[in-house]
Amino acid sequence: MFIERDILKKIVAHLNKDEITVITGPRQVGKTTILQRLMKKFEQQRINYFYLNYDIEEDRRHLATQRSLLNKIKLECGEKRAFIFIDEIQRKEDAGLFLKGLFDMQTPHKFIVTGSGSLELKEKISESLTGRKRVFNVKPLSFIEFINYRTGEKYSDRLKLLFSVEPELAEELLEEYITFGGYPKVVLSDSPHEKHEVIKEIFTSTTEKDLFFFLKLNRPEAMNHMLRVLALTTGKPVNYTWLSKETGLSLPTVKNYLYYLEKIFMVFPVYPFFKNRIKEISKSPVLYFNDTGLCNYLAGQFKPVSPGISGFQFQHFAWRMLSDKYEETLCSLNYWRTTDKAEVDFVINCTDKVIPWEVKYSALKRKEVTRSMYSFIEKYNPPEAYILNKSFSVTSHWKNTIINHLTVGDAFM
Numbered sequence: 001m002f003i004e005r006d007i008l009k010k011i012v013a014h015l016n017k018d019e020i021t022v023i024t025g026p027r028q029v030g031k032t033t034i035l036q037r038l039m040k041k042f043e044q045q046r047i048n049y050f051y052l053n054y055d056i057e058e059d060r061r062h063l064a065t066q067r068s069l070l071n072k073i074k075l076e077c078g079e080k081r082a083f084i085f086i087d088e089i090q091r092k093e094d095a096g097l098f099l100k101g102l103f104d105m106q107t108p109h110k111f112i113v114t115g116s117g118s119l120e121l122k123e124k125i126s127e128s129l130t131g132r133k134r135v136f137n138v139k140p141l142s143f144i145e146f147i148n149y150r151t152g153e154k155y156s157d158r159l160k161l162l163f164s165v166e167p168e169l170a171e172e173l174l175e176e177y178i179t180f181g182g183y184p185k186v187v188l189s190d191s192p193h194e195k196h197e198v199i200k201e202i203f204t205s206t207t208e209k210d211l212f213f214f215l216k217l218n219r220p221e222a223m224n225h226m227l228r229v230l231a232l233t234t235g236k237p238v239n240y241t242w243l244s245k246e247t248g249l250s251l252p253t254v255k256n257y258l259y260y261l262e263k264i265f266m267v268f269p270v271y272p273f274f275k276n277r278i279k280e281i282s283k284s285p286v287l288y289f290n291d292t293g294l295c296n297y298l299a300g301q302f303k304p305v306s307p308g309i310s311g312f313q314f315q316h317f318a319w320r321m322l323s324d325k326y327e328e329t330l331c332s333l334n335y336w337r338t339t340d341k342a343e344v345d346f347v348i349n350c351t352d353k354v355i356p357w358e359v360k361y362s363a364l365k366r367k368e369v370t371r372s373m374y375s376f377i378e379k380y381n382p383p384e385a386y387i388l389n390k391s392f393s394v395t396s397h398w399k400n401t402i403i404n405h406l407t408v409g410d411a412f413m
Contacts, residue, residue, distance in 0.1 A: 003141065003149045003184055008034055011136055012041075015083070020099055020129060021112040025138035026265040026290055027210070028202045030184045031114040034138065035085050038112070048082040054091045063092060066101045073109060081108040090115035096129060103132045116210060116264070137265075140291040141182030142324055143317070143412070147173055149187065163409025171390070174408060178309050178317050180302070181293020199297045210264045222249050223257055230267065230287055231298035235312040235345075237272075237284035237337065258287070265290055270319065273334035273347040273354070275380075286335050288319045314361035315345055318388055321412045322346055322357065342372040357386045364392035369403060377401045386411065 052059040062072040269285035289295035331350040348355040
């Protein structure tokens with residue numbers, strides 16, 4: 001069964017635009033599968049298209065220059081407008097300039113390209129194609145996409161009701177998703193052992209192709225060790241000095257490696273929210289991996305589903321849900337810490353308001369608001385605040401703030 005991806009609808013809606021459609025994201029998240037779905041749609045509708053993959057030697061010959069590509073397109077598609085798919089474009093050294101030249105020739109064709117999160121695709125294409133492209137970032141499956149697949153799309157229009165009526169099923173799916181993550185091949189694998197081997201291959205492929213080969217890092221074992229340390233400390237502010245000592249890497253090298261990991265979509269920094277540099281943490285980011293399953297694999301916690309989900313794993317899950325929720329807004333996702341140890345897991349920082357979120361992987365039976373949350377409310381007077389937990393939903397008020405205790409179903413479905 002094909003896993004329905006929400007981003008596919010957005011990509012289809014962009015096909016009638018002249019801009020180049022750039023589909024990017026980490027390796028193995030389903031970019032090529034999305035192309036295959038589009039090509040199948042074109043076949044059914046008898047729409048002219050042509051596909052090239054830069055990984056295929058024969059195809060690379062036709063991608064050597066803009067003229068050689070256009071000649072090949074003319075041969076295969078004639079003079080009519082065609083949709084041209086180019087897979088793994090990041091492998092072409094001058095990919096950005098190559099695509100810019102094609103666009104500026106004002107051919108009748110629509111170009112759709114994919115590439116993993118290499119620095120070439122992330123930066124050079126973005127620089128060269130300013131005003132000429134729309135980028136669609138494909139991620140591992142969201143929790144909603146995962147639920148819809150695992151339930152055969154049966155409840156896609158009433159997921160909130162599913163969480164209310166079938167709480168045991170909902171919790172089982174939640175723990176499976178948090179443990180194994182949302183990489184499509186992992187989700188499609190049957191056994192925990194098979195899932196482990198698939199995530200291992202994904203990790204190896206990513207590091208070997210995007211880090212060790214492309215960046216020519218001369219200490220791959222040090223990078224792997226740093227990734228494992230980061231996985232074990234996910235959800236905590238990065239201490240660069242400690243990380244340097246723990247890995248045996250110099251401080252500049254640690255920061256350089258973290259920069260690369262962010263550029264290939266493996267880790268994402270969440271920066272602190274602050275107004276007072278003296279009393280509030282203002283520098284150290286918290287890092288989250290692009291996938292909870294990948295993080296668990298690196299931390300040695302990739303195992304059969306059990307009640308052993310930790311608070312930090314649930315916090316990692318909440319980060320993904322909140323980053324998706326606010327991705328297409330002008331709001332930023334931050335965290336809050338003070339030098340007096342007060343902390344709020346997430347702060348949604350918008351132009352006109354801030355919204356604090358606390359995350360508790362526990363089955364609350366009554367209203368619980370921490371001193372840290374009260375402290376944030378006292379200081380910043382947010383219109384609303386949220387406490388995400390396993391089982392308790394209620395709305396209360398304190399001063400001018402509405403405090404919402406929400407379950408996953410209430411918050412995100």
